[in-house]
Amino acid sequence: MYRCKLLLNGQSVGEVRWSLSEKRVSIWAECPFEKDYIYRVTMYGESGDGLALGVMAPEKGRFLVHRDLPPHKAGLLFCAPPYALRGEIVRTLPGETRTPPLPFAFSAMEALPDGYGGIRDPLLCRCAEQTAHLRYRRHADTEYLAFPLHIGGAMDFTPFFCLVTPVWLEGALYGILCVDKEGEAQRFVPVP
Secondary structure (H helix, E strand, C coil): CCCEEECCCCCEEEEECCCCCCCEEEEEEEECCCCCCEEEEEEEECCCCCEEEEEEEECCCCEEEEEEEEHHHHHHHCCCCCHCCEEEEEEEEECCCCCCCCCCCCHEECCCCCCCCCCCCCCHHHHHCCCCEEEEEECCCEEEEEEECCCCCCCHHHHHHHHHHEECCCCEEEEEEEECCCEEEEECCCCC
């Protein structure tokens, strides 16, 4: 039996287990139940290739998903070492899907985590901590920062003006800024 972490917004909330055989691959993912949300699980390797496991179902106070796949459909589990794999949850409200141009649902963005800093650019951290209504999400080794933009008004993250991408999300104008795994600010590239 192999195991890896199951992540929600970059935080470990459960685990994915799997067993391999010549005829079948059995995969289970489990985490605590959260009322009013739908959890969709995908496994990723270092290359970013994904293996969708599906929607988790509530069972005895937990969210669970189980899949049996033929080996040719679960190639990711055969070619990547278990330590290089992770499960990721996309949390959405009922009826909600990914919010283009973001690679996840806008409702999945949360407040900036406590203690935001570490290897990140100190000026970036200062701007993030001082920005009202900032929304945050970690997705596939990239952090996404979204903050309201006001036409003709002052802009938060002024030192990163050239990297901020303006986008319309849920009827409001937001600036999106990405942070890579080295802690450097990057331009947001919209997902079609």
